[in-house]
Amino acid sequence: QLQLQESGPGLVRPSETLSLTCTVFSGSISSRTYYWGWIRQPPGKGLEWIGSIHHSGNIYYNPSLKSRLTISVDTSNNQFSLKLSSVTAADTAVYYCAREVSTITYGVFDIWGQGTMVTVSS
Amino acid sequence: SSELTQDPAVSVALGQTVRITCQGDSLRSYYASWYQQKAGQAPVLVMYAKNSRPSGIPDRFSGSTSGNTASLTITGAQAEDEADYYCDSRDSSGKHGGVFGGGTKLTVL
Numbered sequence: 001q002l003q004l005q006e007s008g009p010g011l012v013r014p015s016e017t018l019s020l021t022c023t024v025f026s027g028s029i030s031s032r033t034y035y036w037g038w039i040r041q042p043p044g045k046g047l048e049w050i051g052s053i054h055h056s057g058n059i060y061y062n063p064s065l066k067s068r069l070t071i072s073v074d075t076s077n078n079q080f081s082l083k084l085s086s087v088t089a090a091d092t093a094v095y096y097c098a099r100e101v102s103t104i105t106y107g108v109f110d111i112w113g114q115g116t117m118v119t120v121s122s
Numbered sequence: 123s124s125e126l127t128q129d130p131a132v133s134v135a136l137g138q139t140v141r142i143t144c145q146g147d148s149l150r151s152y153y154a155s156w157y158q159q160k161a162g163q164a165p166v167l168v169m170y171a172k173n174s175r176p177s178g179i180p181d182r183f184s185g186s187t188s189g190n191t192a193s194l195t196i197t198g199a200q201a202e203d204e205a206d207y208y209c210d211s212r213d214s215s216g217k218h219g220g221v222f223g224g225g226t227k228l229t230v231l
Contacts, residue, residue: 037219047157047165047208049220060219096164100219106153107212108170109220115164 002027004097004113012091012120018084022097022113029078030055035100036080037109038071040093048093052100053080087120094118126154126209126223133229134199142194142226144209152212154192156185159206159225168207169194196228204230 008020022036029036037052051061051071061069070083084091094117098109126146134140144154153172157165167176169185182197192211196203209223 039220039222046225047210047220047222049222052219062219102212103171106155106171107210107220108155108167109157109165109210110167110170110176112164112166 002099002111004099004111006095006097006113006116008095008116008118010117010119012087012118013122014088014120015086018082018087018091018118018120020082020095020097020116020118021079022081024078024080024099029073029080030075032056033101035060035102036073037098037100038082039096039098039109039112040091041096041115042090042093050082050084050095089120092118092120126211126221128207128209128223128226130224131227131229133231134196135231136201137198139195139197140199140228142196142207142228144192144194144211144223145190146211146221146223147190148211148213148221149187149190149192153187154185155210155220156183156192156194157208157210158203159208160204165208199228199230201230204228 003025005023012018035052038050053059053071068085073080094115096115097113099111156169158168159165173185184195206225208225210220
């Protein structure tokens with residue numbers, strides 16, 4: 001069954017760029033049915049959608065993060081990536097990648113990675 | 123509006139029925155999805171679309187929508203259902219990506 005795995009540094013300095021990669025296992029990122037998303041969760045708080053990408057290059061960003069955010073896809077390695085620039089302590093969170101199904105009546109993140117904790121600190 | 127509102131905490135006696143609600147204008151146009159998150163774990167999808175359960179989710183979980191309110195009902199709550207529950211819908215513009223509610227902490231007594 002399809003699995004997702006986040007990877008990247010667990011510690012990022014303030015003002016620097018947070019970079020994470022999500023690898024898709026046992027499935028193709030190039031399936032036209034799915035988008036691939038990033039969601040984060042600050043310690044003790046709720047979930048926040050960051051952005052979603054389709055293998056064709058269609059990308060949707062959370063407007064509150066858009067100015068600092070880049071999401072890209074690498075179909076040859078079955079991966080998609082997140083770059084968040086100018087980070088502050090407020091960006092400290094568990095970052096999840098997930099598969100997204102979107103129809104005209106609903107959207108859902110049906111498969112999630114295990115998450116990776118990223119701390120912004122000097 | 124792109125906000126979804128959930129009660130912060132709900133409790134239920136073991137074996138009883140509990141309803142967890144989610145309110146927002148986007149729910150008039152889009153169904154909610156529901157995620158269960160246990161401590162230290164990733165969220166797990168438990169309900170989506172009109173009333174669809176992913177494979178492996180017990181049938182004591184059900185979903186419904188009325189107006190701007192979506193509900194997740196657990197009929198005969200079990201100890202293992204104690205968790206945080208998050209609703210998710212689309213923004214009113216229908217764009218891809220989620221708008222999450224603030225989450226409901228369910229305690230099974």
